[in-house]
Amino acid sequence: MRRSRGLTAALALSLAGAGTAIGLVLIPEASAITQPVAFTADNLPTWQPNGIVWAMAEANGTVFAGGTFSAVRPPTGGAGAEQEAVNFVALDAATGAPTSCKLSFTIGDGSATVRALTVSKDKKTLYAGGYFAAVNGTPVNSVAAIDIATCTPKASFHPKFPATVRALVASDSTLYAAGDFSTVEGSARQRFAAVDATSGALKPFVANADEPGRALQLSNDGKNILLGGDFFTVNGSQSHALAVVNATTGAVTKTYGTIPSMSVIKSITADATGYYTGAEGTGGFDGRVALATDFNEKWRDQCLGATQFVLPYDGVLYSSSHAHNCTSEGEFPDGKRHFLLAQNTDWASGQAPAPVGGFVRSPGKLGWHPTANDGLGEGIGPRVMAIAETGATKYMWVGGEFTLINGKAQQALTRFASTGDVGAPTTPVASVSSVKPGEVQVRWRASYDADDNKLTYRIYRNGSATPIATVSANSLEWLRRQASWTDATVKAGVSYSYRVTATDAAGNTSALSATVSVSVPATVSAYPNQVREDGANLYWRYDDVVSPYVADSSVSGNTSGIQLNAPALRQTPGAVTGASTAMGFNGTSQQVYSDHRQTVGSSYTLETWFKTNSTRGGKLLGFGTNQDRNSNLYDKHLYMTNTGRIFFGVNPGSTKTVSTGLLDTYNDNKWHHVVATQGPAGMALYVDGQSKGTLNVTGSQAIEGYWHVGGDNLAGWPSRPTSNFFAGQIDETAVYPKVLTEAQVKNHYNLAKAATDTVSKVTATEDTYINQGAPSTAYGASASLAVRGTSAYETYLRFDIPAAPAGQVLKSASLQVKTTTVASAGTTDTVSVVPVTGTWSGAGTTFNSKPTLGTTPLGSFAGVPDGSAVQSTPLDTTALSAVLGSSYSLGLTSTGTNPLWIWSSESTAVDAKPQLTLTFGAK
Structure with missing residues (x-):
């Protein structure tokens, strides 16, 4: 059939409501995942520590992970034996396996731990901070410099930090540290300090804070340092949890007074457009803040759930937390925990909403949603993230306290790639209804895919292998609105069946939904309409x-x-x-x-x-x-x-x-x-x-x-x-x-x-078929029935047809059958439905004793597609009105050579038994 350009355009449904056209829509070439998300949610096999990962850094395709652990082991089902790894492990970003670089961070008394890792700009030196006294036996004081090429600690670099170091960041010449210390090299340096990046000598930078420092970020121009932590004052200036200081002197250049007193800043990162912070609070602020390059706030995400780390990449801000309440952002209410999230780094031009309570809401969450769990220690879940590249593939690494990723055992480390999306969306749950002639509304709960928020749905009618419509709709794990499509090509009194699939951007397709069926009414259903x-x-x-x-x-x-x-x-x-x-x-x-x-x-x-x-x-x-x-x-x-x-x-x-x-x-x-x-x-x-x-x-x-x-x-x-x-x-x-x-x-x-109209569905009380190739065989006990012209199969169906309810007449009738599961159950031939005028029985009827069939068809199936599915055809209402209240037989016959196979009343398959749908209404 030739279609006009206007109709073709009408078929491109991207659904906000219901459409009424039918047809197959061409889908744009799929990308791996829904942009702007850069990573799949399918975690890759990764070696895993036996404790907690607190810090990560990356250089030249190697990921460094530090924390509190003593060994690493292969991923579940992976090859290899457990290896010693004392609070540190270096892993190949592309394989997830340990490299030959082995470093042990130890201390004589107490428990050593690595809490901070950062890499020099030239990618030649790895700096580590935490609480430790030696690296591979080389004496240090909670900060160490490692030559990446040789995997050896630099003995000449040994600044003395007498307490835990929690964050590090390096410029070309300076290493900045934050933590619990109050002195460095015997000089007063309260919670923040700077040392020479080569020698470790203390620098004159002074940014004294009254409570621990937890986060550091060098400004894009290198002139300032952003500080994060528990503090309330920096160099005597009131500024809680967040401050900006001069990178050379430590003098305060900007203070903040909008972080609640019970909250602390755990992470600060940057991209070319600004800076991002992650906060943890007790009854306070748990979310994220975006700052412009002038350090003024652009937006604030007030989701509750202890944000541990923020990482901007290619216009998306990835975060690790256990967000459980995003009511303030117009998203999910207090409930289950969401551990890994993504959102745009900024609102598109002109789209930022007006401030509410003094703060601009954050951009909404995107379709990237790997799952984790609370895990060990404090039960925080993921704590740190890093991005590594190997060739054209990018990897998102995540470390923390978790012991499960995507529902499967995986401890403290996992990774995700920019390619290889293999997870199909969940299967749609479909529903169908019809409240007036000529219209069926097909509805389904939107499916969920962990790395695709925009999915393509295909609707199949009556078992056809070709979709009758294609619809696009958005969904997130916590926002799965109904999608729908209206079929405006249906006939009154006829039953139709529908199934729906969901496909993601990579082409992964869900299973077909369960079949849903509906009989189209002959008149309007007054109340619902x-x-x-x-x-x-x-x-x-x-x-x-x-x-x-x-x-x-x-x-x-x-x-x-x-x-x-x-x-x-x-x-x-x-x-x-x-x-x-x-x-x-x-x-x-x-x-x-x-x-x-x-x-x-x-x-x-x-x-x-x-x-x-x-x-x-x-x-x-x-x-x-x-x-x-x-x-x-x-x-x-x-x-x-x-x-x-x-x-x-x-x-x-x-x-x-x-x-x-x-x-x-x-x-x-x-x-x-x-x-x-x-x-x-x-x-x-x-x-x-x-x-x-x-x-x-x-x-x-x-x-x-x-x-x-x-x-x-x-x-x-x-x-x-x-x-x-x-x-x-x-x-x-x-x-x-x-x-x-x-x-x-x-x-x-x-x-x-x-x-209102009364709909009666009447199942066949007896059925059989005859086979010219076995002229003496009766098939009354068969679970399937056949129709063909040459050599002949004919099917006979008997129904006890009810009388019309008082004051009503028969307004429509249809015959419903279901094709079997054999590969060629459908037929290209027309199958006619005719009255049976002779006598027959299931047990005794054979080809040699077959009954006489009427010559005037009551209805017909104009070809039936392969694939087990419900099929329905209207029947002559006048002819059936004459036999109401009686036992009545129908025959199925054709003149072609392509057989049709359908289930009989002996079958136990769902919706399998042949049935009549009779609609009675007022005269």
Whole structure:
């Protein structure tokens, strides 16, 4: 079929909402990973210490790691034997294996440790700092210089640092040190000092601080040094945790007063555009700050989780931490720990947001997300990072306290490369629905890939090997919004099946999603269609068949839900007349929460149905700042008291509620419809289509958060129930970005009880086929059936067809079959569906005794693709209307030579049995 250029353009879906065209979209040539991320999240085999790595540096393709350990061993399953490595190991950046360079950092009393490593600009000298007295027996005092070419300590370099050195940085002529010391070479140097890079002689640089130093960074012009640590003063000037001093004298050139007192700066790094700090705090600031080249702050990332190291590379800032709460950045709420993250080093020109609380938010997180764990020692996880290059390949090395990487055992060291992405995205979880003729909405929870945030999804219909549509959508580990596509080429009364795959930028493709099927209605489903038409941007119908995904059936909201603690699925009967189901909640731990952070405007409507006999109350629907934990801030909610009263509440500074009366209770185990609105006219509450009260309050709590159904915090609210969680059934939850009128509310209530089409699915009660090549054989017990013209196979199906419900007639009918798993199950021939006019039985019918077939087709399959999949074709409604309420037989026949193989009613495969889908509706 020839397509116009206009239609081809319409097929290029990059999905913010739903599309309606079909076709195969050409995908741009894939890069290895989603830019600007430079490394895969697939860790490479790397030798591992038996302790903690505190410091790393790189030179000429070799990575140096220092810490507190005594040996290194091969990666799990790798060749080789454990080797002695006393607080230091040199490794080949490309292989991850130890080199021939062996250095032992020791001390007579106590435990030696290496806490800092840096390399001279000419890449010839490695400087080490920590707490140690000798390197390979050569006496030193917590700082050493190593000749990289010979792997030997320089005996002439031995400045005396009497306490732990925690950071080092080198200029052409000077080595700067930070740590716990108060003297160097017997001269007062409190926490920061500078020595000659060649001789180790003390320099006149003085930057005395009152608490330990932990981080150093030479300014890009070499004129200043950025200091980080625990301190509150430098050379008597007030400046907590961060300061800038003259690189020659140590005189203070810039102070800072915006780092909270309980926080310390652990890391400072630089690129050509500025400087980056990583902070750790106790109830303070745990995140990252970006400074411009003039040392003024550009943005601040206030994620909580003890940032240990920051490393800018090619426009991306990589960080190691155990970030567990990025609420302040509009990202994930307090919960699981995220150990390795990436974000752009700066906002694009003109895109930086306005300051909030005096600080500009950081650029959002990118799609790079290797996993780790807390590990040993302090349980911090990753502590340090370094980048090495070998040929055209770049390697990101990570060291720390972790004992797991990407869920597998790996201690203290790991590495990632710029090539070789081999991890496929997770398999999409798909859902499908149809509420009006000519339209099917295919939805799926976005997949997750640890190094690709932009994935390509392909939708396959009825088992075809060619996708019917291709869609791109973004996702992160903590932000997996629903994606969707609308098939506008379907026919009323026909069943369709769909599967979805996800592909990353390197071409790695997930498995196909589980098959989801839907029958297209012959007429509009009044209630859900009206909810969509009235503008819901969240619509959870609870017809889902698998956990944990709850599909959003709104036109373009794509705000899916996540089931927490396995609520009961597909509870019947639902609130709305017809086939829709509800979800059951246990009243103690179960809920559904939305999967992306958002804000709610000043005008909105909440709507849901519920049924319960609980006397413990609970939240029905509300908005809060967390997902799977109790929200700290929460309002815009509907909740039930112990006595069954309904409250609608907001908190613009204090709690404001509208409620049903003292005797107006709804825990009577019947379905009830509740709607709450807030807008310029204030608050309103409706139950079962009737107004229950209003309140002239237009404000609510201005928070970013998530929608919750079935539970969340209710502390501090009037008539608080015994339980935060609701026990009962909930159905048809919708949120609108506007106020529904009273007339619209009443219309929704009435439509839910209105007559609707009835869909009956009837499985074959008996089936068989005949084979001309075995004319005396009966196949009534076979798990598969066959159709071919020459030499002949014919299939016969018997159905007990129900009578039409009272007041209804047959509006559409279709036959559904499923091809078997044999390689050539499909056919290129047309298979006709005809009435069987003769008698037959599964046990006794053979080719020699086959029944007579009618000559007028009731429907046909115009070719069926190979691959096991559900296939459906419309049948003549008039002909089937005449046989309602009887046993009726259909035959499948063709005139071609290419056979079709389908499952029989004896098969145990899912959706395998032949069935009729009959839609009955009003005359």
